[in-house]
């Protein structure tokens with residue numbers, strides 16, 4: 543049966559995914575069975591009871607009590623069975639175990655922000671240990687988004703001014719993709735992220751040191767990676783087109799006017815301040831919608847982004 547699962551459905555990343563698939567396949571096969579039964583009988587009846595003589599008349603049948611009971615009771619039992627099976631799974635998905643690790647999730651146009659119990663913050667990427675229950679407590683800063691992980695078979699809306707929850711026990715190490723499944727504006731299709739399911743040792747290592755590869759990468763190259771992974775790309779273009787925020791094309795060394803009339807030279811300090819305290823100075827003609835990256839980016843990552851912006855000249 544496993545070959546059939548892998549043919550029909552995406553990989554299973556959680557225990558829960560298997561249960562969803564069991565029910566899903568059951569409904570599919572029951573539907574297929576009745577489809578074949580009904581169309582098969584239809585074909586047989588067409589052939590067997592076709593009109594053979596021109597004067598043949600169809601007998602008038604008004605009711606068949608036994609047959610009606612059978613075709614009412616069997617489907618009723620079947621759908622009730624499916625209902626209780628689904629309800630059982632729904633309850634399980636709704637109530638997280640008490641010992642689950644909690645991660646706070648904030649959705650904003652158009653990125654996912656995560657905060658760990660120890661204060662570690664990440665954008666568009668989380669690491670979780672394999673085999674341990676994880677609970678996500680989610681809310682939105684702006685419009686309705688929806689947190690969807692196909693390989694976990696989980697999807698929950700993320701709303702402003704309210705918390706929604708989702709929990710899972712990952713069983714499969716490796717990368718799983720997060721999508722936003724609620725249309726939330728121009729950057730909706732870019733609003734994806736990654737869940738890395740690590741072994742316990744890898745996970746502890748990541749918590750302490752961050753990404754290994756990031757430490758050895760040259761600054762401008764790391765900046766290019768961060769520009770994509772931290773969500774800068776959804777608002778700041780590189781080719782001069784206007785987005786929610788100003789383009790980063792050849793801005794280094796320019797003079798920019800702010801909404802309060804002040805003029806700033808775009809240098810390293812200005813860029814650093816704009817990343818860490820985006821609300822302090824807002825460029826003329828734009829709105830102050832950028833989230834702060836204070837505590838999200840390490841010092842070296844800020845340097846890397848500045849180098850990346852310089853490289854756009």
Ligand code: CUA
Nearest residue numbers: 687722724726
């Ligand atoms: Cu967020 Cu679509």
